[in-house]
Amino acid sequence: MTVALKKPTRSARKPKGDGHMRRGEILAAAEKIFIAEGYAGATIRKIADAVGVSSTALYMHFRDKDQILLEIGREAIEQLLAINVALSHEPVDAVEKVRRMLDAYMRFALDNPNTYQLVFCGSSEAISVEKQQAVSDLGDACFDEFSGPIREIAAAGRLKTGTAESAAQVLWAACHGIVSLVITKPSRNWAPHEELMQVTLDGVLHGLIAE
Amino acid sequence: MTVALKKPTRSARKPKGDGHMRRGEILAAAEKIFIAEGYAGATIRKIADAVGVSSTALYMHFRDKDQILLEIGREAIEQLLAINVALSHEPVDAVEKVRRMLDAYMRFALDNPNTYQLVFCGSSEAISVEKQQAVSDLGDACFDEFSGPIREIAAAGRLKTGTAESAAQVLWAACHGIVSLVITKPSRNWAPHEELMQVTLDGVLHGLIAE
């Protein structure tokens, strides 16, 4: 009996998942755990177990834990970038573009709270700067897409205060502020999310941009 | 020779630091390390070494690591609360009170980035809700002090959009947004901090509050 329990090495070993197909498996499993349990909850061992592979195997495909999770973040932000690019080609007023982009941004954050925290609330120390590069670049691309319309508005002399640069940063930050607080402090007595987003958008757009 | 090296237990042991005096030593050492190296860098062992005591000894005075660091955060927020209380008694316009409180808030954040992150950017999962209670209560007190003038403004019918509740939350969030981003992403090309704070305050106040 006890002898029968000892499996031969062959069947105990997971067969090769040739090439980047295993990489995809890992990302899928990691994403599921990460979304369900957050950064700390998504341990290397859990991810490896979910894939059915030893924890060491993950290091074949990714340099370290952060690389795995940042890759998930990267993919998510690619969606956000796609949204922004699409919006920037809509045939509408620059202000309306800005409004829609910020609205999409906040909804994205609330829909993907764990990912949002990972990418936009990450303490600068937890994950080193170089590691964040890929994600950071995409974030910059999103911001560039967003600051295009802002520059238009600034060029039209419709900025009530600040430069195109600072106005864009402040608009972004205001939206980041409300969603990051709602996400990280869910136990507070928040007004309804829709109202918060609405008031933020209205307030900040009217405050910074002239009619 | 080798015999001489073996110290008697007596001298190897750190004498008692009677009562809450040792507690203060621990907090002081922990704060120094925490400010220099952040949450993850401030390990129990490092703090204990700095005090000159075994790591176990910290558990005589604090339930766990979070208690130590949250205590540091608590003390810091007490200062912020004191500022807000002082400002709320100044003989100025309610709007001016709000402006000064938010300005003080942002400067506090930039002056104490690690503490700010610990208290206001803490992912909800990292530190359990009950543990945060003491700090959270103080944060609420600050917010109450801040929302007093806002309610005045709302009562005077000067709110352009939203309720007193949502307006207060949005104003706070806008300020939180800019400082939290500047703190956690210091490598981005930010406009000068003074300008960002100025534009944020002007924009959001003009956007939400009528003359």
Place this chain on the structure above:
DNA sequence: ATCTGACAGTAAACGGGAATCACCCAGGGC
């Protein structure tokens, strides 16, 4: 003077994280 017990220490260990090590094996080109 001595006993006692609460208090403030300690060393050692535990369980669990990330990451690394030395090794192993199936498959494809030669």
Place this chain on the structure above:
DNA sequence: GCCCTGGGTGATTCCCGTTTACTGTCAGAT
């Protein structure tokens, strides 16, 4: 048939927060 290589493995290392079981010290009651 041989060998190289890439995807695997278990054992190990190091560090973390925390727990356990023990020890020295001292104030105060007996």
